[in-house]
Amino acid sequence: MLIFVINPGSTSTKIAAFQNEQVLWKEVIDHPDQDICSFAKIADQYRYRMEAIITVLKEKAYQLEQFHAIVGRGGLLKPMPGGTYLVDEYLVNESHNAPGGEHASNLGAVIAYHLAQSVNIPSYIVDPVAVDEMEPVARLSGHPELPRISLSHALNMKAVARKVARDLGKSYEDMNFLIAHLGGGISVTPHRRGQMIDVNNANHEGPFSPERCGTLPSAQLIKLCYAGKYTEKEMLTKVLKEGGLYAYLRTKDAREAEKRMTEGDAQARLVLEAMCYQVAKEIGAMSTVLAGQVDRIVLTGGLAHSQFITEEITRRVSFIAPVTLVPGEEEMEALALGALRVLKKEETAKIYRV
């Protein structure tokens, strides 16, 4: 089976061709700031990104007709269980209208669907950002007007969970994991026998990350919002794009922060230690969701490449369960494998309706 994979990110679109489980090629199409900033909404980038993808396909001498399916990263749809979903017009319209908010991944389904329609093959999304498998007790925030929302790096976390389980000779559905995706944003999730039963919303809650604030003191936040200093858009940028590491150190790059730390910058050390402290604290909190029945803690995402960061977290949480490192992310493989499970009839594609 030949599968075409499309993963739109905030500054790039990653594409790849897979022959069954094997990657044939991967390409990162970078989108310069001045291009991206010229669009008012993510949905407006559709034609721009589509044309860039078609250009690369032509350069690689691939025809859409050669593929058996196209799979895109799924975005901020309404809450939905994990799995592989067939993309249809309903799902495309929802992705276009972005009910859960603006995110580049909203374009994954739209682009995959239109490319696939043009050559009459199916298109899918897999474990989108909006995967919601939270238990009822996890949904209460403390105020009924502000229910907790599940937004996370579900795609990579579920792929990593399957891989770690496989390496242990088990299936994902047999295991209890605590998985922390440590990227530009951070998700910490208890996975109970294949279900992500809670998660810090990676945009709104939990540890601060290279670019996001995570949980903030709520009354202080309200006062700042009403202080007349910032517009709503500025506040959202502060919390989602210019928070965390960036707010303290003016860099989102943990490698740069670590370099400064090793050169003696005490503030860089404090901020990195605080980020690890918050991640460890969240892992500790989530271990109670599994009542301490944890087979493995898994650290994944870009920050899991760092020895300093993984050791700082591990020394605080290894009393809970052994810690496994899976640095980086495997989103392209996860998308291809999700589509493949359906094409091989190991799984039935779900239909998204809410």
Ligand SMILES: Nc1ncnc2c1ncn2[C@@H]1O[C@H](COP(=O)(O)OP(=O)(O)OP(=O)(O)O)[C@@H](O)[C@H]1O
């Ligand atoms: N070898 C490394 N050592 C330390 N930090 C690293 C290393 N490689 C990447 N990072 C850091 O990881 C962070 C980005 O992680 P990642 O690439 O997983 O994020 P992303 O894909 O941009 O965002 P997200 O994972 O939230 O979708 C950055 O702060 C980057 O500096």
Ligand SMILES: CCCC(=O)O
């Ligand atoms: C909101 C979680 C997903 C991401 O940060 O890309």
